[in-house]
Amino acid sequence: MNANEPFDKAMLLKVARHKMPFGKYSGRAIILLPEEYLLWFVNNDGFPAGELGQLMALALEIQIAGLEKIIWPLMDKKEQ
Template identity: 50%
Template sequence: MHPDDLEKLVTWKMPFGKYKGRLLADLPGHYLNWFARTGFPPGEIGRLLALLQEMDHNGLKPLLNPLRNKQVNS
């Protein structure tokens, strides 16, 4: 994991697919699990989606809330 990956999860938007335009951190678990089953896309977006899926699977998505608040207050 890169140091700024968590911040990217709350600022980057999904660039394609059913949830195009939605913040990565707001993607539903079933969609992340679908990627886990079928394969994550190549490159940085795939790495971030895999990280988010792991966080969601382990109940760690609430760790992103302070970063969300930071973005809102910036």
């Protein structure tokens, strides 16, 4: 990641389009996961390993900062 870019563009696209693969919110775009759900992972065993965990952590950062609206144009139109 470039120091002048706070977020990797590819990761922003992934957080907008990748779906949660399991659990109560299976099939939902990662950015649309409720903040409370993401915080549950933080307060328990942490996010899953690998890219899924990175995307979930990024989604939480975006939500805490109140920046979800910047991701909406990147989402599949049927998700919005």
